[in-house]
Amino acid sequence: PVRRREVLHLMNKSLPARVVSLLRDLGRVGDELELPVYAVGGFVRDLLLGNENDDIDVSVEGDGILFAETFAARMGYRVKSHEKFGTAVIVFPDGFKVDVASTRLEYYATPGALPTVERSSLKMDLYRRDFTINTLAIRLSGADFGMLFDYFGAYRDLQEKSIRVLHNLSFVEDPTRVFRAIRFEQRLGFQISRHTENLVKNAVKMGFLDKLGGKRLLNELVAIMKEREPVRAILRMSGLGLLRFIHPEIVLQAENLRVLDEVKKVTTWFDLLYLAETVEVWVVYFLALTTAISDDSFWGACTRLSVSEHYRERLIEMRIHGEQVLEVMERKVARGEDVRPSDIYFWLRGLTTEVLLYIMAKTRRDEVRKFVSLFVTRLRGVTTSITGDDLKRLGLPAGPRYREILDRILTARLNGEAASRDDELRIASGEIAAV
Ligand code: CTP
Incomplete structure (x- = not known):
């Protein structure tokens, strides 16, 4: 004492x-x-x-x-x-x-x-x-x-500033400590001691990390990605050969490293918007880390991490959908085609915020990044003042045209062609009369 x-x-x-x-x-x-x-x-x-x-x-x-x-x-x-x-x-x-x-x-x-x-x-x-x-x-x-x-x-x-285990079997007793060591090292600006690092390498070599349950591995990854500098920790994980325990195809190369670095920037940007919305930052990092692997391998990685079946399906669907939309936007920009706010809105409205941030991180085109930022900060909050009730009052018979007309009015709103409720009602009457 x-x-x-x-x-x-x-x-x-x-x-x-x-x-x-x-x-x-x-x-x-x-x-x-x-x-x-x-x-x-x-x-x-x-x-x-x-x-x-x-x-x-x-x-x-x-x-x-x-x-x-x-x-x-x-x-x-x-x-x-x-x-x-x-x-x-x-x-x-x-x-x-x-x-x-x-x-x-x-x-x-x-x-x-x-x-x-x-x-x-x-x-x-x-x-x-x-x-x-x-x-x-x-x-x-x-x-x-x-x-x-x-x-x-x-x-x-x-x-x-040294991270040291208490005894040689520490990582064998509890392999999650390998990830905790890296997390503390990065967070505190410490260094894993030489002997402890050798024990990590040994645990990796002997395959002790294979025995680590998916849930526990996921928890550690999520904790790492919630820290201030996840990319450095991911680099460290890569250096110690830990990424392959998530999936053998996950390796760091120039492309996913670039996207990971961008994730840091876009999530910081998103934070500063002070929206009343929280994002699962780990999901954005995870999408970036796995950006180069196939859908099958992505599914495999999620399975290894015991992501629930429901969420796994949602993640993969989001990833595929996000990549498609990204391609569409990049093609438009590459061809110099005109893009209206309503185009951006309808491309992006089905995507989760995590995927939107991932797209921002992944694209190499400033224009595309601006589209997404415009959507996040402005477009996605745009609504029409009139509703289906108004259309009913105007005499529109039940059917799929409700959706079409409301989208048509929303388009006008988004593109600045309708500024008031009266404008919207005028468009609605026109559309109904046009049948
Ligand atoms: N602990 C451990 N082995 C683990 C997890 C935790 O020995 N796999 C011990 C650690 O010594 C830690 C304590 O349990 O001090 C509490 O765990 P936790 O709250 O995760 O750690 P903190 O040190 O409080 O870390 P943080 O600052 O991230 O909350």
Whole structure:
């Protein structure tokens, strides 16, 4: 236990006051129950690095559920416990959450027998973690609030900016850690240590990653693509030979790298529009990464990642549709043909935002990029003022002409040929009379 003063200083300097008092409150309830309580993991790592982190993980040497339930009861918060794992989540009225774990292990030696309870120490508990930088703990209970526990050289690794596993079987135990290592490396600007990198290479060579379930692999990829610099992480994955575990045909070459770099730009652009719409950024990166492989292989990659059948079908359909529309637009531009706003609208209206962004990233033509941006920012919000009810009132008999006439009016709107409801009604009457 070291560096208490440094930790207290960092807490007061960088944590919001309410988080500091929350940590104190957690410690007090620990004292009351005579249980040692610690803040652990990513929260401590980020505190020492000066990075913001709102995910507070608490470890209790003893019964974590009892601790969480007592704490929640004292404060009037809600709590969700998972008896089987000895974990609980304390949920604050504003949605803020604290995860609580027990350093206690409970298992059933034989079916129907009473559970065997094993108390594991904080140190044992931390030893099970992925990298040294995630093994720091800060004592919250007792007189030594703020004491840092560093059993595995984490403080030094933070200073040396090094990602290190705790033991040689770490990646065998949990292959997702290979991807986590890359994610932390890129996010924190650290470097995977030489020995750890050799263990990654070994895990790759020995095929341990084949055993990784699709869901878990997908989760890791999604997490990587949600980071600030996914392309660097993808390059790193490529360098370590990891991309082929998604699909053997996925390799980085000039073309998908260019598209990946563009994805970064277009998603940043989209973010800055502050639309009330969220996009699945990972989908855009995934489409870019797989841009050069066949539809069959794309399907294979989605299957490997256990993307649900429903979503897989939707993804492949979107990809095919998107490529077709891209081709149409590029041909028009190449031939110098006139393109009206309504053309753009009807080409793009069936596509998801993820595919629209993918098209923007993929095209080499500025004009096409402008078409899509015009659609996203303006055209797709255009509607007609009149509806089917108006057409009915004008005497249009039921049938497919409703759709046609409304589209005709929408076209006029989009192209600036109808500016008001009256304009629209005039067009509608004309169309109805023309039959
Ligand atoms: N952990 C692990 N092996 C994994 C996943 C997680 O050992 N495959 C451990 C890590 O030590 C981590 C803790 O569980 O500190 C919590 O996991 P998570 O919330 O994913 O990690 P954070 O470090 O909080 O990362 P992030 O900042 O991305 O939330």
